[in-house]
Amino acid sequence: MTPAVTSHTPPFVMAPATAPAWTQRLGWTAASMLVLVLLWSLLAWIANSRHGPGPLTVLNVLIHEAQTGTLWLSLAATLARVAVSFTIAMLIGSMIGLALGRNDTANRFFDPWLILFLNLPALVIIALCYVWMGPWETTAITAVALNKIPSAAVQMREGTRALSRDLDEMALVYKFGWWKTLRHVTIPQLAPFFAASARSGLALVWKIVLVVEALGGHSVGVGHQIYTAFQSFDVAVILAYALAFIAVIQVIESTLLQPWQDHLNRWKR
Amino acid sequence: MNAYDPPGATPNTVLGAALHIDVKAKTFPPVAGRPHHAVLRGLTLDVEPRSFLVVTGPSGCGKSTLLNIIAGLDTDYNGTIRFAGAAPRIAFMFQSPRLLPWRTVEQNIALVLPDGDPRQARIPELLASVGLSGAETAYPERLSLGMQRRVAIARAFVLEPGLLLMDEPFVSLDDPTADALRALVLDLWRHAPTTVVFVTHDRSEAVRLATRIVQLRALNSNADLSVARDTPVTLTLAERNDPHALAALRAKVFDTP
Numbered sequence: 001m002t003p004a005v006t007s008h009t010p011p012f013v014m015a016p017a018t019a020p021a022w023t024q025r026l027g028w029t030a031a032s033m034l035v036l037v038l039l040w041s042l043l044a045w046i047a048n049s050r051h052g053p054g055p056l057t058v059l060n061v062l063i064h065e066a067q068t069g070t071l072w073l074s075l076a077a078t079l080a081r082v083a084v085s086f087t088i089a090m091l092i093g094s095m096i097g098l099a100l101g102r103n104d105t106a107n108r109f110f111d112p113w114l115i116l117f118l119n120l121p122a123l124v125i126i127a128l129c130y131v132w133m134g135p136w137e138t139t140a141i142t143a144v145a146l147n148k149i150p151s152a153a154v155q156m157r158e159g160t161r162a163l164s165r166d167l168d169e170m171a172l173v174y175k176f177g178w179w180k181t182l183r184h185v186t187i188p189q190l191a192p193f194f195a196a197s198a199r200s201g202l203a204l205v206w207k208i209v210l211v212v213e214a215l216g217g218h219s220v221g222v223g224h225q226i227y228t229a230f231q232s233f234d235v236a237v238i239l240a241y242a243l244a245f246i247a248v249i250q251v252i253e254s255t256l257l258q259p260w261q262d263h264l265n266r267w268k269r
Numbered sequence: 270m271n272a273y274d275p276p277g278a279t280p281n282t283v284l285g286a287a288l289h290i291d292v293k294a295k296t297f298p299p300v301a302g303r304p305h306h307a308v309l310r311g312l313t314l315d316v317e318p319r320s321f322l323v324v325t326g327p328s329g330c331g332k333s334t335l336l337n338i339i340a341g342l343d344t345d346y347n348g349t350i351r352f353a354g355a356a357p358r359i360a361f362m363f364q365s366p367r368l369l370p371w372r373t374v375e376q377n378i379a380l381v382l383p384d385g386d387p388r389q390a391r392i393p394e395l396l397a398s399v400g401l402s403g404a405e406t407a408y409p410e411r412l413s414l415g416m417q418r419r420v421a422i423a424r425a426f427v428l429e430p431g432l433l434l435m436d437e438p439f440v441s442l443d444d445p446t447a448d449a450l451r452a453l454v455l456d457l458w459r460h461a462p463t464t465v466v467f468v469t470h471d472r473s474e475a476v477r478l479a480t481r482i483v484q485l486r487a488l489n490s491n492a493d494l495s496v497a498r499d500t501p502v503t504l505t506l507a508e509r510n511d512p513h514a515l516a517a518l519r520a521k522v523f524d525t526p
Contacts (some may be wrong), residue, residue, distance in 0.1 A: 173340050173359060174381040174428070184380055188371040209315040267371045267408035 053236040061240040070225065074241065075248060078209055078222040081137075085144035086205045090198060092145070093152025100153065101160025117150040122208050126215055140212045147208050152197050161191030188264075195261040202257065207250055285464030286357035286428055286431035288316040288339070288350070291497075295334060295346040308334050308345070311494035314483065318353075319462040323381075323475040326485030335485075336361070336434045339466060357431025357464075360424070362438040366417040366422075368409040375405040378424045399423045399453060407467040415446040422450070425456050435467045439474070453476065454517060459506075476502065476519045477509055484523075498522075 037055050044054035053061075065071035100107040100114075130141035163186065173183045213223025213229075222241050229237035270388050295309040308331035324332050337343035339350055340361050346521045360381075368377045375392060382388050399419040409417050418438060418449055425433055438454075439447040451474065458465065469475055475482050486497040500522050508514040 166363070166365065166367050167369065169342050170361070170363070172342060173361040174424075176380070180380065183378075184369060184372060188369070264371075267410065269410045 027249050028054075041239045051233060051235050053239065057236050058243065061236045062244060065225075065240060065244075071241075072243060073220060074222045074225050075244060077218075077220040078206070078213065079247065079248065081140055081144065081209045081213070081221065082235065083208045085141045085209065086148070086198075086201060088141065089145040089148035089205065090194075090201060093197070094156045094194065096149065096153040097156025097158075098160050100123070101157040101163075107157070114150055114153060117146075118154065119153075122147050122211065126212055128209075130216055135217055136219075140216050140218060143216075144205055147257055148201050148205055151204070152201060155193050155197040155200075156190070159190045162193075165191050191264045192261070195257070195264055199253070199257050199261065202249065202253065210245075213241050228234040270339055282456070285319040285433075285462060287318045287353035288314075288432060288464060289315040289352070290316065290335075290339065290348075290350055292335065292338060292346055292348040292350075294348070295331065295343075307488050307491075308487075309338075309495045310488055312348075312485075312496055312509060314496070314499075316464060316466065318464055321458070321465045321478055321480045323467045323469060323479035323482045324485060325470055325472065325482060326497070327472070327487050329484040330487045332470075333364075333436050336436050336466065336468055339432075340434055352432075356503060358428050359432045359434065360361050360426070360428045360430035362418075362421050362425050362433070362435040364437050364440060366409070366414075366421040368417055370410050373406045373418050374401060375409060377409065377420055378427050379430050388429065392427060393421075394459075395423045395427055398457070401476065405452065407426055415442055415450065418442070418450055420454070422454060422457070426461065429461060430463055432461050433465045435465065437469050437471075438467075439469075439471075447474075454478075472519055472523050473515065476504075476515050476522060482522055514520075 041054050041056075044052050044057075060111040060191050062071070096110075100110060126143045129139050129146070131137035133139040133142065167185050167189075168181070168208050171185045176185065209221075210226060212218075212228035218224055225241050226238050229235075229241070294311075295305060296305055296307045299305050300483040308329070312335070315321075322447045324335060326332055334343060338346055338348075340359055341350075360458065369380070372380065373394070378392055378395070379389055388391065393405075394401070396405060399422055401416065401419055401423065404412065409420060412420070421438070425435075435454075439450050442450065455478065467478060482498075482500045482502060483496060484498040484500075485495050486493060488495065502518065502522075503513060505516065
């Protein structure tokens with residue numbers, strides 16, 4: 001047995017992903033956005049109303065808000081709330097999900113609770129939190145986290161239930177030990193569920209943060225700016241802040257979450 | 270001496286483990302209307318070191334259950350599994366390859382060894398000998414089933430096991446592929462003879478590989494014992510490549526009362 005390891009081209013290695021696919025996607029996105037902006041301009045021009053500002057008006061507001069610094073302050077405050085409540089919700093939700101996925105009795109008992117909380121309207125949770133806890137920062141964080149925890153728990157529960165018994169047995173026979181099993185067998189199976197939960201969670205959490213900021217009377221934040229603008233029916237400001245925050249979330253999504261999920265799925269056919 | 274055709278084979282690893290199997294009874298609890306039922310009873314076997322024990326029998330006679338019991342995966346039975354001396358390293362080739370799809374071929378093999386183990390250095394050689402050089406960094410799902418089985422073979426042998434358990438490891442492959450893998454396993458086994466317990470219901474495969482064939486029966490009455498027949502096989506390597514010798518033995522082992 002000589003190790004004849006060299007030079008023939010292995011037939012079973014995939015060709016690298018092609019660059020054009022990536023540029024093509026970008027092209028489509030650009031074209032699609034352009035059409036949307038044109039359509040928006042057209043509608044604004046037809047409507048010709050202060051309540052239906054065109055893209056240029058909104059852009060001017062955006063630039064003005066950026067120059068005064070209010071935009072950055074608001075984005076930072078809101079993003080911080082999103083980050084903290086998202087992390088807490090994912091942590092607690094995942095732990096509940098793991099526990100329920102592993103323990104049938106607990107799952108049978110707590111499943112109705114989970115369904116109750118899943119269907120509790122965000123507004124009710126927010127209102128009750130402020131009534132019971134008062135107008136503090138922790139209240140905002142708690143209210144947002146409580147909205148995401150049930151769905152994070154459900155997704156991780158499904159992941160835990162889907163764990164492969166076959167692979168567990170393999171790890172047992174080959175004496176992997178708990179750490180190797182966790183790292184190479186369990187976590188890789190749960191990671192896609194966690195990533196999916198994180199992506200949908202981010203989308204949900206930032207929207208709820210805005211509502212909380214508006215209802216909770218917080219003095220800094222995108223939600224506060226939008227609420228103030230709403231009281232004077234200043235649609236341009238509302239749209240400017242909304243678009244700014246969508247942009248921030250999209251950057252997080254496409255530079256962090258999406259690549260991470262792709263990385264997790266790299267082994268799939 | 271059990272490894273057949275011994276003169277050519279120089280054992281370069283520890284000898285296979287001697288194994289004493291004594292499964293007094295194994296029953297499955299009632300499931301979905303099916304009553305409590307016994308799968309194994311009174312199964313006592315002494316397996317000599319470096320023997321290639323092939324276990325055959327009809328579906329449901331407890332072949333796979335026996336492997337799981339020996340491997341320690343199934344502890345809910347009445348009886349004992351004993352090894353002469355220390356418990357051996359056990360490798361298991363399952364019916365499906367059971368590779369970690371998110372780890373590369375190389376990682377899948379390396380993972381059964383402790384970190385920094387000197388046997389890690391043998392992985393390239395082993396990959397070459399199972400015909401997988403060049404696929405080190407491929408993910409299992411991009412390989413054919415035959416290739417995945419080769420990875421599972423390499424994973425089992427890199428451990429230098431004292432006991433190798435195989436549960437129909439060549440099932441659902443086309444004949445040439447299965448034959449190539451049988452030859453491969455034999456070659457590896459002759460270079461590193463270890464004790465093998467091999468489950469199959471392919472009778473040709475059984476006579477070709479075995480140094481001993483144990484046929485199990487499905488338990489129908491409370492008096493039935495699991496072992497229906499226990500036959501030593503003394504073919505030389507040359508005879509194992511001779512279809513006539515194999516057919517004759519196959520008829521003798523399986524078709525005579």
